[in-house]
Every structure is written in C-alpha cells, then in structure tokens.
Amino acid sequence: MKRNWLSGLLALVLALFCEAVTPKEHFEAGNAHLAKGQPAEALAAYGQIPPEATSSSLEFNRGLAHLQLGQLGHALARFRRAERLAPRDLEIRRALMQVRARISGPAGMPDSLGRALGRLTLNEWAVAAGLVWWAWFALLLMARLGPPARQSVRGYTVSFGVMATVLMLTALLAWRLRLREPGIIATQSNAAVRISPLEEAKVAFTANDGTEFRLTDERDGWFRVEEPASGRAGWLSVRSAAQVPVR
Amino acid sequence: MDSLPAPERENRCLWAVSKGAPNALRALVSLWLWLVAAGLAFAAPGFRAELEEDSVAAGEVATLKLIFTDLGNVQPPALPELPNCTAQFAGSGSQFSIVNFERTSSIIHQYVLQPKAPGVIEIPALTVEVNGQRYTSNPLKLRVGQGFDSGQLGFLKLVVPKTEFYVGETVPVEIRFYFKHAPARPNPPKLKLDGFIKGKENTDNLPPETINGEVYSVMRNALALTAAKAGELTLGPAEFETLYVFRSNRRRSIFDDPFFGGGEQKQINFASEPVKIRVVPPPTVNQPSGFGGAVGRFSLDPVLASPTNVAVGDPVTVRLTVRGRGNFSGLKLPEPPAGSGYQAYPGTNSFEEADALGLEGVKTFETVLVPEQSGVQRLRLPPFIAWNPETKRYDTLEPRPISVNVRPGVAAQAQPAGNVPVAATPEAPAPRNGPVTEAVPLKTELGPLVAFSPALVQRPWFLAVMLAAPLLWTGLRIGDRLRERARQRGPDLRGQSERLVKEAVAQLVVEAQAGHSPEFFAALNRALQEQLALTLGGSAGAFTEDVVATRLEPRGFPGAEAERLRTLFEALAQARYSPVTSRSALDALTESTRQAIAALKNLEAGR
Numbered sequence: 001m002k003r004n005w006l007s008g009l010l011a012l013v014l015a016l017f018c019e020a021v022t023p024k025e026h027f028e029a030g031n032a033h034l035a036k037g038q039p040a041e042a043l044a045a046y047g048q049i050p051p052e053a054t055s056s057s058l059e060f061n062r063g064l065a066h067l068q069l070g071q072l073g074h075a076l077a078r079f080r081r082a083e084r085l086a087p088r089d090l091e092i093r094r095a096l097m098q099v100r101a102r103i104s105g106p107a108g109m110p111d112s113l114g115r116a117l118g119r120l121t122l123n124e125w126a127v128a129a130g131l132v133w134w135a136w137f138a139l140l141l142m143a144r145l146g147p148p149a150r151q152s153v154r155g156y157t158v159s160f161g162v163m164a165t166v167l168m169l170t171a172l173l174a175w176r177l178r179l180r181e182p183g184i185i186a187t188q189s190n191a192a193v194r195i196s197p198l199e200e201a202k203v204a205f206t207a208n209d210g211t212e213f214r215l216t217d218e219r220d221g222w223f224r225v226e227e228p229a230s231g232r233a234g235w236l237s238v239r240s241a242a243q244v245p246v247r
Numbered sequence: 248m249d250s251l252p253a254p255e256r257e258n259r260c261l262w263a264v265s266k267g268a269p270n271a272l273r274a275l276v277s278l279w280l281w282l283v284a285a286g287l288a289f290a291a292p293g294f295r296a297e298l299e300e301d302s303v304a305a306g307e308v309a310t311l312k313l314i315f316t317d318l319g320n321v322q323p324p325a326l327p328e329l330p331n332c333t334a335q336f337a338g339s340g341s342q343f344s345i346v347n348f349e350r351t352s353s354i355i356h357q358y359v360l361q362p363k364a365p366g367v368i369e370i371p372a373l374t375v376e377v378n379g380q381r382y383t384s385n386p387l388k389l390r391v392g393q394g395f396d397s398g399q400l401g402f403l404k405l406v407v408p409k410t411e412f413y414v415g416e417t418v419p420v421e422i423r424f425y426f427k428h429a430p431a432r433p434n435p436p437k438l439k440l441d442g443f444i445k446g447k448e449n450t451d452n453l454p455p456e457t458i459n460g461e462v463y464s465v466m467r468n469a470l471a472l473t474a475a476k477a478g479e480l481t482l483g484p485a486e487f488e489t490l491y492v493f494r495s496n497r498r499r500s501i502f503d504d505p506f507f508g509g510g511e512q513k514q515i516n517f518a519s520e521p522v523k524i525r526v527v528p529p530p531t532v533n534q535p536s537g538f539g540g541a542v543g544r545f546s547l548d549p550v551l552a553s554p555t556n557v558a559v560g561d562p563v564t565v566r567l568t569v570r571g572r573g574n575f576s577g578l579k580l581p582e583p584p585a586g587s588g589y590q591a592y593p594g595t596n597s598f599e600e601a602d603a604l605g606l607e608g609v610k611t612f613e614t615v616l617v618p619e620q621s622g623v624q625r626l627r628l629p630p631f632i633a634w635n636p637e638t639k640r641y642d643t644l645e646p647r648p649i650s651v652n653v654r655p656g657v658a659a660q661a662q663p664a665g666n667v668p669v670a671a672t673p674e675a676p677a678p679r680n681g682p683v684t685e686a687v688p689l690k691t692e693l694g695p696l697v698a699f700s701p702a703l704v705q706r707p708w709f710l711a712v713m714l715a716a717p718l719l720w721t722g723l724r725i726g727d728r729l730r731e732r733a734r735q736r737g738p739d740l741r742g743q744s745e746r747l748v749k750e751a752v753a754q755l756v757v758e759a760q761a762g763h764s765p766e767f768f769a770a771l772n773r774a775l776q777e778q779l780a781l782t783l784g785g786s787a788g789a790f791t792e793d794v795v796a797t798r799l800e801p802r803g804f805p806g807a808e809a810e811r812l813r814t815l816f817e818a819l820a821q822a823r824y825s826p827v828t829s830r831s832a833l834d835a836l837t838e839s840t841r842q843a844i845a846a847l848k849n850l851e852a853g854r
Contacts, residue, residue: 023693023696024693027693031689031690031691034689035689049696052698053696053697053698054696054697054698054699055693055694055695055696055697056690056694057690057691057692057693057694058690058693058694058696060690061689061690064689081699084699085697090558090559090560091688091690093560093561094560094617097562097592097615097617101592101615112553112554112564115562122702122703122704123702123703126702126703126704126709127703130703130709130712130713133713133716134716136716137716137717137719137720140720141720141723144723171704172704175702175704178702245699245701246701246702246705247699247700247701247702
C-alpha cells in the first residue's frame, strides 16, 4: 500500500516536471526552425505547446512565422495577443505597427489615447486601481481611531481619494476602449462576410486578409462583425477569422 | 330517313363516314396534311427598307425599318451619314409568317431618324453581303415639313467663366436652360467633352430673367470640368432632350386633355452653341521640382504632430491640412527626405467639400512617421507645389518643421540574439519606406506561461472585492449614525424621567392634602421606580425592595437611607391591603420619599 502511494507520487512529480519542461523544448525547437527559414515547421513545433498556456514571446514568434508565410491576418492576431500580454514590449509594438501598416496603413493603428492606456494591461490597471482604492479605505478606517489619527492621515486620505477615483475611472475607460477595439481579424484573402450566419447566405462584402473587425455577436461558428471604419456589418465564419481575447 | 331535314341528314352522313369508315377518314386527313406540308415553300430571300412615316415635321422622329427576309440572323448595318438628320439604332425584332403556303422568316432592324430642317432626306439603297451574296435594299425618301420652333419654348446656353484653361485646372461650367414653359420630362443635359474630365455636378433653379422683353425661367446644371490636355479644344455643344405635351387640335373627348394625360407628346431637343477653349500647360520655366500637377489657390495650416515626446520606434502621427480652391487631386502628401531619421508609412487623406461642386474645401493628409534615432529630431517635410492660375506663378507651401523629442527605446539599448528575415508577401503592398523587409528579432526566452483568462474587471470576485470596501465603509457609517442618534436620544429620556419624578413628588403633596390614599401611593410608587431607573439604569417598574440589598448597598448607599427606602417599599406593599389614610402619615411618607430620592440622586452623582 505504501509502495503504491510512493509510486503514484513519483509519477505525479514526473508528470509535473515533464509538463514544465516540454513547452520550453517545443519553443526552442520552433525557434530553431524559424531561424532556418522553416516557418511551417516552426508553427508545428509551437503548436505542440498546450493552447491554454501561452506567453508573449511564444505569440510573438508565432506571429513572425505567420509573417514569413505571408499570412498577414494570422500574424496580426498573434502580435496583438502578444501585445495584450506584454503591452510595453517595444519589439512587439513595432512589429504590430509594421504589419498593420502593410494591411491598412495608419488608419488601423490606435489613436493616442488608446496607445497611452495600452501601456498597461487591463489587469494592471485593475490591480493598480484596486490597491489604491483599498488603501484609501484603510486610511478612512484609520481616521476613525480618533481625532489625532484623523488629523495625521487627513492629507494622505485626500490624496489617495483623488488617486483612487482617477485610477478607477482610467481603468473603466481602458476597459471600455478594450471592449470597443476590433477583436476579430480576417485570416483569409477575400474572406466572405455574409448577411446571416449560414454558408448559403448572400455575401454582404469581402474582407482582405488582416482586416480588423469589432465583434458584436457570436453564434455557432460565426462572428457577427462590424468594420469600424465603414460601419459595414455581417457574419464571418470562425474558419476565416482569428479572435483576440479581451485582457 | 327521307323525312329528316337536310342539315340533319348531312350530319348523319358525316357520322356514318367517321364511324363506318375510320380508316378512310384517317387516310384523307393524312393526305391533306401531307399536301399542306409539301405545299409550304420558302419565300425568296431578300432585303428591303421601309419608313413607318414618309413625312414628318422638322424635329420629329420617323422610324426606318431594314427587313431581312430568310437571310438568317443578319447584324444591323451601319447607316450612311444623312444630311440634316440624326439616325440612331433603336432595336431589333423577328417575324415569322405563312401566307398562301409561303413561309417567311424576317429579321427587322429599326432606326429612329430625326430630321433637323425642312426638305427631303434621301435614304440611299443599302447593300449587305450575306453568305457571300450581296443584297440591296430599295432607296427611300423622307419628306420633312416645317417643324416646331423650339425657340418658342426656350433655349440652351453654355456658360464658361473663361476661355483659357491650364492643364489640370478645374473650372465650373454651367449649362443653363432658359424656358417659358416647363417640359413634362426633362432629361439630364449632355455636354460633349473632348479633352476635359467631368467632376461633380449640381442642378438648381436660378431666378427668372427677362431677355428681349420675355421672362424666362432658368434651370442651371453646373459641373466641374478639369482640362486634361493642352490645345485648342471645343467644349460642347450641350444638348438637352425634353418631352413636351401639347393640347391636341382635334380634341374628341376630355381624355385628350393634357390634364388627363392625353394630348400630343413631342420630344423637343435643345442644343447650345459650342465654346472654343484654349488649354495651355503650366509653364515649365522656373517650375519647381516637386510640382505634381496641382492647379489652384491653396494655403497650408500649421503642421500638427502628436505625440512629440516618444521613444525610438514609437509612431508619431503627422497631419497636414490644405485649404483653398482648385484641383485638390493634384496635391500629394510630401514624403520625408531620405536620411531624415524617420520611417514613413502610407498615409491617408480626406477631403471636406465647401461647395456643391467640390471646387473649394479642405484636404487633410495624415501619415505615421517612426523616429529611428534618439534625441530631438527635427523634420522639415518637402513643400506642396501648386500652379496658381490667378497670379500665374507657382505657389510653394512650406510646412513648418516639426520637432520630436525621441527617447532611447528598448530596441536601441539591447540587440536581440537571433534575427529572422521576414519575407515580403506578394499580395500585400509594401509601405513606401516601410521596414517590413528588415530583420525582425526573434524572442529566445519563452517567459512565464499564462492563460488568456478573462480580465480581472470581468470577474465577479474582483468586483466583489472592490465593492466590499465601500460597503464596509457604508456599514460603519450607518453604525456610527445609529449610535449617535441613540446618544442624542439619551438625554431626552432622562429629562423625561426626571420630570416624571418631580411631578410624582408634587402629586404626593397634593394627594396627601386631599387625603386620596390610592392616588398618593400610586404617585409614590411612580416616583421611586423612575428615580431608581435613573440611578441604576433599566426600566422603571421593575424594582422591588430587594434592589436595596442587591444593588444599592453594594454601591455604598447609606444605611439610614437604605432603611428609609425599605420602609417606603413596605408602605407601598401595605397600601394594597390596608393603606394609610391619615394626613400626617401621608405627609411623613412624602417627606421620607423626598429624602430617599435625594439620597439616590447623591448616589448617582457620586458614581
């Protein structure tokens, strides 16, 4: 009985150890293929890493591989996912700007407010706002200890109150902007955007590879999308699109 | 049988034939059909011309038919030039007929002829070649009478502001229709353009004008024309097709009235005089090198750049706004010079029209520049060059230089370990100076693996944590408020109890004097209970004699006073069965009560 328990524990440790090492090995194998100019093999190696775990470097290198294959939409989607994870990484931002410039020119790039708020992830904004928010309430609680305590923390209370309000509003604004960002990217040339979520439905318009859309609805294998610039809307099959999650 | 009438007898005979000899009848019918089929013959192939109307008035239309019989599918031939007459192909049709066992198949091509002047128009014999054989039609004559004078209705005028244009110059031109009677159905006017490009157009009505004593309404069709080539060019004539409805001279019923849609409809065409235009190119002498063909009067707003404090690799959006009047399409966004320290990406432009023809407005160019070096980067964009036809010289619109403070970026500080050349894809357009083909560094460190889980602000627990702080604070504030309210209510209750004690003691005196024993003891009980509640806390009415020993004496209540209080409690108990009624006894109890209450107050004050 005791031996069985030990062997089970050993198997668990080994499994955990293998799980921790394997993604790195796949990542390095993919990098080696990419460096040799074999983007398809690189993508296959990167694809061995479980899809639920990712990193900004992995997404960035996947984007480079797609770029080498001329798949602008996939590349843009990967770079945007990388940016979501590491918004202050200059190389990611630069690659994103370059691929966007190839697809849509300056029109596809975020405005100055979006760029400023995009320096932090949504979670970073939320944590910063939450910490200052709770610090403010802690100061308010301290002020309840008596008049001397209230007098000593009064300046901090006011400052933290202002900071907490500003940060909360900024976090909400960042969230709102993130929700309004185009989160769907066409990954095929002349991707058909249809008037209803059916393969037989009439084509409303076609989209170039890499066209970014705003997601307005989702239904069994279809995204209801809207082109921010023109306002044109329709249904795009998930097979012709990549999604950038809100984070 | 002989008695039957003649028709009936005939029917009987037919019935007898059909019933009695069906084979013979069938043979007869077959023979008849065979004879009919055999008797059908194709008519001789031919080609002839017909006029539906052989006489019309000038300005009216006549229909010419070219009929090809049994010649197969012949294409419509081109008509020769007819003097003082326009001809236009109006469609084709086919006809199949059997006449006297002769079967004909015809293709008919129709043409609309519109003579312009009275006289005779001769339509010559036309010759076509079909299957190597030539066929010739008959010549025709169309007599043209004195037509309707369209000048009675109105006239068309082409208004050009000047007769010398520059290549690339956009000029507003007007086609004005002066009319005394409005047409039933005006079509858009047409203008013959040779060497001009038509831009936007707009139709409106001008105020009526009086010409030679006649009042004319004026309809204006304005359009923007851009001269595309140099030379002596002819603009026009402008043509305007209208449909007028005239009252019929031989009106037979009210339905001939134009009011009921009746009357005679007539197509009236108006034409203007053409205008000779001389188009010259902008002079090449002293022509600036950056001239791109823009002609007009333009001005440039100050250049806007945002942000102006960036890191290396960060985008800077530059906006240039050009205002004025002329051919804006010749204005191109100037590219930064080579070695400027900036990379440029394809720009966008938008045009906001200030008039209906788009001659005047504001054009905004927007581009993204990426600084490549740190430091204060100053950039002067090349100027816009335009030929000004008013001053007859080249205008140079110099954008003000922009200065951008560029901080060192990550890429400038650390060189990546591996470089991967990125291939340019054939389907995607490369930027003008774009760095797409440059080496893009590869990430070599995998970094921490994370999941793309929903953002914190989308998770209920995070929102609950954030809401907990204000809820906690609100709860504490509510508790404070309740306590404060209770504290504010305390003195009121105490004052009320003190007032009750005072009133009860005063009542003792009154009831003792009146000899009202029950009321006296009731007041005595109320005074003691309220005072004990004030001294010890709790509710009045709950105190008995035991309170003296259990709560008052332990607090240092004097023994004499304790004894007095016991006596009072005993008197109260005795009053239930045999109350004291004498006034002296009641006065003594009153005094005793006063002293006990004073002692209790002293005890309370000493606490």
